[in-house]
Amino acid sequence: MRHPGVLLLLVALVLATIPLLAAAWRPWPPTAARNATAPGASALGASKKFEGSSELVKLQYHMGPVLSGTITVHPIWYGAWPAAQKRTIRAFLRSLSPSPAEAARIPPPTVSAWWRTVRLYTDQTAANVSAAVALGREKSDARMSRGARLSRLDIQAVVRDAVAARTRPLPADSGAAYLVLTAPDVAVQDFCGQACGFHYFTFPSVVGYTLPYAWVGNSARRCPEVCAYPFAVPAYVPSRRPQAPPNGDVGVDGMVSVIAHELAELASNPLANAWYAGSDPSFPTEIADLCEGIYGTGGGGAYTGQLLTDARSGASYNVNGAGGRKFLVQWVWDPVLSYCSGPNALDHQ
Template sequence: MGYRETSREKSDPLSRTLIERLQLANLLVGSSVPILIGFKEAFRIGEGRVTPNAIPQWPSVSSWWKTTEKYYKNNHHRLSLTVGRQILNEGYSFGKSLSTQKIERLAAMGDPRNAINVVLTSDDVTVDGFCMSRCGTHNASPPAKKGRFAYVWVGNSASQCPGQCAWPFHQPIYGPQSPPLVSPNGDVGVDGMVMNLASLLAGTVTNPFGDGYFQGPTEAPLEAASACPGMYGKNAYPGYAGDLLVDPTTGASYNANGALGRKYLLPALFDPTTSSCSTLV
């Protein structure tokens, strides 16, 4: 597979069947394409900072992230991300109805170069295309002398479309109506955001400017995570997220341990070394 200009990945769960994924997955890996090295993430709208004080037990978020490093094996560089500064825009300075252009302006409030600026919108904010065609997206600023940044936007779907953007923690709006799983952090909207943010970060670092690793049409490319839709554990199929870990105390389903005892559900990633979708459990 070569590379071409693309409008970046949209996070739209269950938008493609497993058959489509299997047919296209082996075409995802390219060679000598630009990918993101040494960038940092800057959370634009979020809650406080968390500093890990203990190494999470396996399976961990860091072990999930290692799959993205396999895309860098020919670049002789190690992928390095650090958390940047955070900005809370609680005054809704751009309003509660955001266009794509306003998302770009919010992202531009972050670091202007060598950064992934992350925009997180609360459940009372509407965004063009949110719930109708996407749960989030990633893109990049235009090339400029001062540098360039990538950005990710993810919305909280709790009050708008949890069946589309927070599945499997809410019943889907279509397809098999299996009972929803218990979310690991007790917040369906936020746990859905974690899943979508993880998917889009993986897509960003492997295809930040549209000429990296992807397959399919430029309007809706398959990237590292979107090549494996709706897949979170082994034996997954449409309507079933896969065989997951279950917290014996809360009954919550998860597949990754994070800092301070947090648990998360993270999407499968396409593994370029095996040409298959890889899950933590």
């Protein structure tokens, strides 16, 4: 029998570690922007993680696995989710690995071409991140059984509730990805202030299994200027206008890019011991962190890079998906080219 004091110490260490591990991402570079004395890209300051920053990046492999089998993504809808918003997110997930017939109907640049960069990452068995990404079963908790304010550890409890449900539980699969999506009225620890999304893996002591999972929140009512940029812009940058979202929903279109970011990192670093830069595994810089804020050629700092514009709606996007959908997703680090890359890059056209 374990000593109670030892158990309390272990719990304290776990709780202290959660906010750091695979700690998340926010698309707007906040520090330099808030301290800017004049508007404009140069005044906002460029992040060191800019396009072509190979001399600054020490991305390393740490001998852990990548998700090399079929990656089944199980969405967990926490809070009230309108059907239209669910359809947009499902369409993006289906676009990562469409059927051959569907893929033939999607014009370039495509979501699946964006995922090809993620697929370049391998583990010590020489297995690549899987090309097959499937939309799995879904679970809804519209009543918010864990409340409207969640800690990071509560997110794991939401996953546990989904896999342990009495009716239609989600399967427990260590090669799957559990995607906890919180509605606009749900507050999550560090949401908006430090995080728009994060990924990690569940603790057997909490969930019963070690399962890779990610959380992404809908920022529409809380901080769209932080987590849904460039579809919303901070008030302290009066010279910049928000760009029109490709699916007409600032919160959900902003979420899509964060979902893409977190899935790319989850697939290449599912147990926080595979691909990341930096010497501290409790605070990794991962393959999407290296390209924060870059959506097109020339991107970096406060500039998204060159995007595409929908001729009918005027919306900004950079990839096409299933069912005629368009999305804006952040680029990821290409380990072969050693710079940030996306299918809409001008040198790809």
